[in-house]
Amino acid sequence: MISVGNWATLFCALLSTVPVRAVDVPQTSHDVIIIGGGPSGLSAASALSRVLRRSVLFDSGEYRNNPTRHMHDVIGNDDVVPATFRQTARKQIAFYNSTTFIDLKVTKLEKVGENIFQATVGDQQFTARKVILGSGVKDDLPDVPGLQEGFGKGIFWCPWCDGFEHRNQSMGILGNFSETYGAVRELHPTLNKDIRIYANGTNTTEQIAILDQNHPNWRKVYEAYNVTINNKPILNITRIQDGGEVNDPTIRMEFDQFQIYFTDNSSEVRDTFITNYATSQRSNLPAQLGVEMLGSKMNTLRKGLRTNVPGVWGIGDANSDNSTNVPHAMSSGKSAAVYCHVEMAQEELDRDAELEKRTVEFDEDAFHKSAEEQMGNEIQDLYKRLSRR
Numbered sequence: 001m002i003s004v005g006n007w008a009t010l011f012c013a014l015l016s017t018v019p020v021r022a023v024d025v026p027q028t029s030h031d032v033i034i035i036g037g038g039p040s041g042l043s044a045a046s047a048l049s050r051v052l053r054r055s056v057l058f059d060s061g062e063y064r065n066n067p068t069r070h071m072h073d074v075i076g077n078d079d080v081v082p083a084t085f086r087q088t089a090r091k092q093i094a095f096y097n098s099t100t101f102i103d104l105k106v107t108k109l110e111k112v113g114e115n116i117f118q119a120t121v122g123d124q125q126f127t128a129r130k131v132i133l134g135s136g137v138k139d140d141l142p143d144v145p146g147l148q149e150g151f152g153k154g155i156f157w158c159p160w161c162d163g164f165e166h167r168n169q170s171m172g173i174l175g176n177f178s179e180t181y182g183a184v185r186e187l188h189p190t191l192n193k194d195i196r197i198y199a200n201g202t203n204t205t206e207q208i209a210i211l212d213q214n215h216p217n218w219r220k221v222y223e224a225y226n227v228t229i230n231n232k233p234i235l236n237i238t239r240i241q242d243g244g245e246v247n248d249p250t251i252r253m254e255f256d257q258f259q260i261y262f263t264d265n266s267s268e269v270r271d272t273f274i275t276n277y278a279t280s281q282r283s284n285l286p287a288q289l290g291v292e293m294l295g296s297k298m299n300t301l302r303k304g305l306r307t308n309v310p311g312v313w314g315i316g317d318a319n320s321d322n323s324t325n326v327p328h329a330m331s332s333g334k335s336a337a338v339y340c341h342v343e344m345a346q347e348e349l350d351r352d353a354e355l356e357k358r359t360v361e362f363d364e365d366a367f368h369k370s371a372e373e374q375m376g377n378e379i380q381d382l383y384k385r386l387s388r389r
Contacts, residue, residue, distance in 0.1 A: 025351045026116050028127040030056045032340060033119050034099075035106060035285055036134030038063050039326045040316030042089040043333030044132045044340075049096035051341050056126050058119065060105035062282060064136055064317060065161075065326070067152025069244055069254070073160045074326045079252065102126075109285045115311060115347075117289075129347075130340050133291070133298065133307075134316045134333060135283035137324075142200075142277070146237035146258075147174075154243050154256025155273040159183075160325060163191045165243070165254045166272040170194045172260065175276025177202040177231075178210035181218050183274050188225045196228045196270070198260060203231040232262040240269070281318060294320040304339030305332055313340060 032048055034041050037059025048055045063082065065071065070079045077085050093099050108120035109131070119126045139157065141147050147155065155174070156162035163186075171192035173183045177199040188195060199207075211218050221227075238261065243254030261267045280296050281287070291307045291314065292299045298307055298314035300321065307314050313336035314320075316329040 025347050026113065026129065028116060028129055030054045030100070030126060030128040031344060032056075032130045032132060032337075033109070033117055033126060033128040034058070034132045034134065035109070035119075035283065036136055036316065037061075037086065037101070037103075038065070038134060038136060038316060038329065039085070039089075040329035040333040041132070041134035042086065042093065043330040044134060044315060044337040045099045045333075046089070046093050047334045047337035048341060049093050049098040052096070052098050053341055053344070054098055054100075056100045056102060056119075056128065058106045058121065059101065059103050060283075061103060062136065062138075064138065064282075065152070068156070068162065069153060071326055072162065072164065074330075106285060109288050111289065111309075111311075117311065129311065129344060131289070131312045132333070132336050132340060133283075133286055133289075133312065133314050133318065134329070135281070135285055135318050137279040137296070137317045138282045139275070140278045140280055141275075144200075144234050144237060146239065150237060150239055150256075150258060150273075151275075154239070154254070154258065154271075155237075155275060157275045157277070158325060159186045159191060159274065163187065163274075165247075165252055166256070167191050167253075168193075169255075169271035170269075171196070172258075172270040172273040173197045173276065174200070174273050175202075176207060177204070177229075178207040178214070179276040181211060181215045181221070183276055184221065184225060184227055187274065188227075193225070195225065196230060196268075198234060198273075199229060199231045200234045201231060203229060230262075230268070232264060232266070235261040235263050237261075237273075279317070279324075283318075286314070286318070297322070305336045306339070311343075 031053040032055040034044050034055050034057040037057060041057055045055055045057050065082050068082065071082055071085055072078055074080070090101060102121065104121045106119045106121055110118055112118045115129050117128050117131045139151070141151060169192065171187060171194060173180050173195065177197065180197050184195060238259045240259050241255060241257035243256035246255040247253060257269060257271050258273065259267050259269050278296065286298050289309050289312055291309055291312060294301070297320040298318055300307060300314040300319040305313050305315060305319060315332040315336045317324040319332060321328060321332060
């Protein structure tokens with residue numbers, strides 16, 4: 001009679017003879033690697049936690065909105081300090097006990113096998129089946145003294161984020177002259193009527209040609225809105241009043257003030273500035289994975305914000321949605337997480353269906369035929385006894 005040990009050996013040998021379609025659901029330390037601890041990454045972690053997916057979120061501590069005093073236009077979190085928002089979000093996500101937070105910068109992100117990604121932090125490696133990139137962008141500010149220091153605090157790039165707190169104040173527009181029309185349109189007439197463009201030498205024939213092509217009526221608009229232009233090269237921008245200290249919280253007004261100096265030794269005073277500078281990817285991790293770019297953003301035009309790399313999503317300001325604000329970031333994180341979960345679930349269903357198919361094939365065909373040839377009818381009695389246990 002065959003021993004139970006021999007039975008197990010025979011079972012495995014016979015199972016290996018059955019042809020099976022490969023369904024790769026590898027063993028990894030986590031289901032999903034999330035890069036970025038801003039609103040998009042946190043939103044993705046929250047959504048994945050709600051369906052008990054094991055994610056690891058890496059937070060380098062670099063946030064585009066970190067310089068700003070408060071977040072705005074975020075329902076339920078209006079006028080909240082960004083750090084407070086992140087702290088509260090983490091606490092809520094931690095309740096589900098599915099997300100691991102690691103406050104370190106990932107130095108290497110690579111695909112190391114079929115459906116396996118690996119993140120390296122120091123001498124540690126973390127693996128997952130999927131990757132969600134909420135790695136963010138950085139504003140490419142020119143090397144103008146005082147600009148970086150004032151950015152996010154009286155000098156801002158989004159009227160929805162900071163415009164209300166500086167309404168009805170004298171406004172300056174910074175950036176290439178060809179990019180100024182959008183700011184004028186967004187600010188006038190509801191937020192600011194006293195608008196002056198500081199073109200910093202970019203009011204050139206080439207820049208005007210771009211404006212003519214993109215917005216043929218710009219001259220009429222600027223004249224109607226009394227938008228003035230100063231094309232002098234900028235020497236520095238000096239803060240002369242801090243809206244974080246001089247403000248009226250009852251009406252939510254911040255009274256910043258800056259003196260802008262030019263290379264000809266002249267200067268002017270403005271209360272606030274909006275910028276029109278380009279952005280670039282903050283992290284090189286998308287490039288490490290071979291993620292395709294659309295301009296300076298990750299190309300996520302595929303369904304569900306997928307990138308060209310299977311198993312990798314792009315979310316937040318770094319993707320090609322061309323919408324850069326906290327509500328958009330949170331929405332994109334949730335959307336990618338849903339698609340990510342469903343994709344993993346489908347892989348698992350395919351695997352389970354294949355295992356079920358393989359078991360059926362084994363019971364009905366391969367097992368009986370091979371067993372009778374190798375061991376005779378004696379194994380049938382053992383098979384019946386084992387099947388009843």
